[in-house]
Amino acid sequence: MHLELPKVRLESLKDFLKHYLMIVLSILTALGLEAWIEHSHHEHAAAIASAEIEAEIQGNLEQIEHIRAHDRERxxxxxxVRDGLLHDIQAHEPDAVCLQHAKARMPDGFYLDYRWPVLRHEAWSVAVANQSAGWIGSEQLRRYSTVYALQDASAALMTADMSIVLDGPRMNDAMIDLQSGTLTAQDLLHAVNQMAGTVNEAVHNLDSLDSRIRQAIDPGKQTRV
Structure with a gap:
């Protein structure tokens, strides 16, 4: 900011005070205008960051809903299949019959899997990196940070649960033995039961994550599962 002093001859104290006040007023006006422009820039950046974060969170909720529907079906x-195998084994059916019934209960193909959504966080990371997050209101910022913390915590919890419930190598062996025709009905029951338990845990965790994210975004709105 540069101000030119008026090149006039000051004839009296009154003239001096007038020019002095003009200079002070010019400085204050310039500072006020600069502050207003900076404040407007911050508000604009915060509004853009909030819109992008809101869209990202909404997209993550849609992804959670899509994956949860798949996992619930699986x-x-x-x-x-598990209940059918258990019934056949208790009825002392031969392994070949048990496996045939198990395959028939999954006409789209016999496979053991579950899915977990890839939840995005790019908008949040950018807002933190370019400091626009600091210009978002404190309450709104707290809600956003809670949502992303919930996403990370749920993914970590699911990873921990998998290590307890699911025996990956054993599952792979069971699928190979099934293809080679050497798998027993008892071993398939164990493998299917493991995967059913894992998928059940995934659905439960996604139910909880969906509900908690919606509650964090809008505490006054009733959540849905």
Whole structure:
């Protein structure tokens, strides 16, 4: 900011004070205008960051809903196979019959899997990196940070649960033995039961994550599962 002093001859104290006040007023006006421009820039950046974060969170909720629907369908199919295998084994059916019934209960192909959503955080990371997050209101910022913390915590919890419930190598061996025709009905029951338990845990965790994210975004709104 540069101000030119008026090149006039001051004839009296009154003239001096007038020019002095003009200079002070010019400085204050310039500073006020600069502050207003900076404040407007911050508000604009915060509004853009908030819109991008809101869109990202909404996209993550849609992804959670999509994956949860898939996992719930897989859970029901696996539970049906598990219960059918258990019934056949208790009825002393031969392994070949048990396996045939198990495959028939999964007409789209016999496979054991579950899915977990890839939840994005790019908008949040950018807002933190370019400091626009610091210009978002404190309450709104707290809600956003809670949502992303919930996402990370749920993914970590699911990873921990998998290590307890699911025996990956054993599952792979069971699928190879099934293809080679050497798998027993008892071993398949164990493998299916493991995967059914894992998918059940995934669905439960996604139910909880969806509910908690919606509650964090809008504490006054009733959550849905």
């Amino acid at each position: 859970m029901q199919a696996l539970e049906a």
